[in-house]
Amino acid sequence: MKLNYDIIRNLLLKIEEITDGDKNFSPIYFFKEFPETEETVIAYHLKYLFDAGLVEGSEGYVIDITPFGRNYLDNIRNRTIWEETKSKIQPLGSVTLSVVSEIAKSLILSKLGL
Template sequence: MKLNYDLIREILFKIEEISDGYTNYESQSFVEECFPEYPNNVVLYHLKYLRQSKLIEPMDSDWIIDLTPQGHEYLNNIRTDTAWSQVKTKIQPLGSVALSVVAEVAKSLALSKLGL
C-alpha cells in the first residue's frame, strides 16, 4: 500500500489531541470513530507503519497511547499548513519518498527558518 503522508499527519494530530499519555485507545475503535472517511484497512496500515517507525506508542497492533518523542518532533516540524505545504512542494519532484526523508526535509526547513 502506498503511504498517504496527509493521512499520517492527520493521524498524528488526532492522537496528540486525544492522548493524555496514559489512556489506551483500541486501534479499531480509534479508526472507526476518528477516520470514517477512510477505509479501515488503510488507516490501520498507516497506524502499523507509524508504530514501526516509532512515532506512536505502544508498539503493538491493538492499542494506541501517545506520540513518542520522535512523533512529537515530526509533528511539530509539519504542524502549520504553511510548513506542511513547503515540505510537500520540496518532495513532490521525487514522487515517492521514505518517511525519514519527509522528516528530514521538514527538519531542514524548520532549521532554515531559524537561520541555522
C-alpha cells in the same frame, strides 16, 4: 499499500490531541474519527506508526506519541511548512519518513533565518 503522509500527519495530530499517556485508543476510535478514509487504510497507517516508532501502545492500542514521533510531528505541524514540504517531495514520488522530516526541518530553519 503506499504510505500517505497526510494520513500519517492527521493521525499523529489526533493522537496528540486525545492522549494523556495513560488511556488506550483502539483502531476503531480512529475509524470513526476519519470516516472518509477506508478502515484498512487507517489500520495500515496505524501499524506503520507503531513499526516506525512514532507511537507507543500494546496489542494495536495507541497510548501516546514517542519522543521520535513528537520530533517528527513538530517538524510537520505547521500547515504552511507541511504544504511546502509536500511540494518539495512530490516530484520524487516517494521518500523516507526521515527525508520528509529533514525537508520540513530545513524549511523551518530557513524561515528562522538560520
